[in-house]
Amino acid sequence: MQKSYFHWLRVLIIIILILGIYFRFINIDRKVYWHDEIITSVRIAGYTKENFSDILKKSGVIDSENLQQYLNIDSNKTFISTINSLATENPEHVPIYFVLLRWWVKLFDNSIGVIRSFSAVISLLVFPCIYWLCRELFNKSLVGEIAIALTAISPILVLYAQEARGYSLFAVTVLLSTIALFRAMRIQTKRSWLIYTASLILNLYTNLFFLSIVMGHGLYVLLVEKLRLTKRLKAYLLASFLGFLIFLPWIIAIVSDYEDTAFISQTTPFLTLVTRWFINLGFTFLDIQIGSSERLFDVRNVALDNNALLNLNTVWPYLLGLILVLILYSIYSVCQHQPKEVSLLILTFILITPINMGISDLMSGGQRSSIARYLIPSYLGIYLCIAYLLTNKLTNFTEKLWFKASPFKGIIKKNFHD
Structure with a gap:
């Protein structure tokens, strides 16, 4: 009975997963390409605000034809152009997502569907990552399978899987970094801590909000080690130091030219x-x-x-x-x-x-x-x-059902009470 029950549960999970994949790709090119996504296109093309200033001085209004010029990959612009435009004008947007998306667009084309499909494809990696993390934490495959189902139809994850923004990549890299930390704490090898260091670097160059996760990881290690300077705490501190050392060039860019987005700093009751x-x-x-x-x-x-x-x-x-x-x-x-x-x-x-x-x-x-x-x-x-x-x-629930249906129920009860 238990095997049959879990068989049908897994069939349901597979159906939900298929629906989740469908939701990520259906009508992906039909939604309004909004302000933030246009900025993404401008950045992967390697253009700057100065380029827009030039055209505004000439016409005052950017029509669709002129705008398209700044949304297409220019052969004279390179990956370095993309990184420079971010570092000098939007250092709060770290470069990995934009560099990968530029490669994706060059590989295919710069249509809205293709640009957004990069986020959708990346979002599929959440499923194996959250399954892996569940196996590490709970050592139960069913927890991972149910977690896959939950993330497959998550409104917030589906929404950002269809936008030309880096949040799907952020979800994947955060899961990978958390897996790397938990494994490093468990097996305590040099290789595992090097992998965690690499995951830190990847995340820091993926999304600045990972800084909060780094704080969370540090607090976690401190609490597990009971505030003692143990071998694991030393390894974590070294990994964090190396991660931030390699992130230092971007820290300098942030300090030099960071401006909080206006809407973020609005006073809110x-x-x-x-x-x-x-x-x-x-x-x-x-x-x-x-x-x-x-x-x-x-x-x-x-x-x-x-x-x-x-x-x-x-x-x-x-x-x-x-x-x-x-x-x-x-x-x-x-x-x-x-x-x-x-x-x-x-x-x-x-x-x-x-x-x-x-x-x-x-x-x-x-x-x-x-x-x-x-x-x-x-x-x-x-x-x-x-x-x-x-x-x-x-x-x-299934164990109770099995027990009630078991022909040995009376024997089990008798032995238990004896």
């Missing part, structure tokens, strides 16, 4: 932040914006936020409340039943980014903590917890 945090939790399983005729919030103009979510006469507060309870219960389940090395890693994975951003927003103003795409590592950590919880519940 506390109640608005809390409402957005609540909405973002919902992105774990559903996008409630689809069910609303009005825009729930606007990061470009905080004054336009619609706090209708707080209306208790609608279903949304209660639905989001249930999701919050599920998330908290799944985290509790991991902390209750897993060793400290596992639970601490997942807790830091989930909490460190929103805590860092939340404190920054509350102390100096801004809305970083309310922007869902910046919290992708937290979503991945939540999926780990929920996958573990569902595996435990399903396993216990």
Whole structure:
């Protein structure tokens, strides 16, 4: 009975996975190519703001024909042009994603579908990575399979798998780095720590928000080692030092020319932040914006936020409340039943980014903590917890069914009581 039950469960997981892949590619070229994606195209082409200034001085308005000129790969521009344009004008955007996307566009073409398909293809790597991490943490294949199903139909991951932005790559590299750290802590070989160092470098040059994850990794190692300067802590510190040493050229570029994006630093009322945090939790399983005729919030103009979510006469507060309870219960389940090395890693994975951003927003103003795409590592950590919880519940349920149907039930009970 158990084998049959899990067979059909795995069939369901495969169906969900196929749906997730379908959702990532369907109509990928039909959505509006918005501002941030245009900037991506300009950067991979190697152009700068100065190029735009020149054409604006001539015409005042950039028509579609002239704009296309800056979205196509110019044979006179190289990968170095892309890196230089980022380093001198947008150092907050680190170069690996843009360099890889430029290679992808040169390999195929620069149509919207092709440009976005790079993110979609990269997003498929989340599945083996989260499965691998689950095997490392829980040593149960079913946890990994359920985690694959959850990430396959995750609204936030599907959304950014269809955009010409680097968040799908960020999700993959964050998972790889966390796997590398956990393995290095477990097997403690020079090779494993070198792999972790390489993963740090990869992540630092993929997304600046990985700095929060580095802090989380450091806190994790400190807590596991009980604040003692052990062999593992020394290895972690050395790996981090080497990683940041190789990242130093970009740190210099950031210090020289970093400007916070205007919309990020907008002063946001506390109640608005809390409402957005609540909405973002919902992105774990559903996008409630689809069910609303009005825009729930606007990061470009905080004054336009619609706090209708707080209306208790609608279903949304209660639905989001249930999701919050599920998330908290799944985290509790991991902390209750897993060793400290596992639970601490997942807790830091989930909490460190929103805590860092939340404190920054509350102390100096801004809305970083309310922007869902910046919290992708937290979503991945939540999926780990929920996958573990569902595996435990399903396993216990099937064991009870098997016990009730077993012809040896009476013998087992008698021996147990004797």
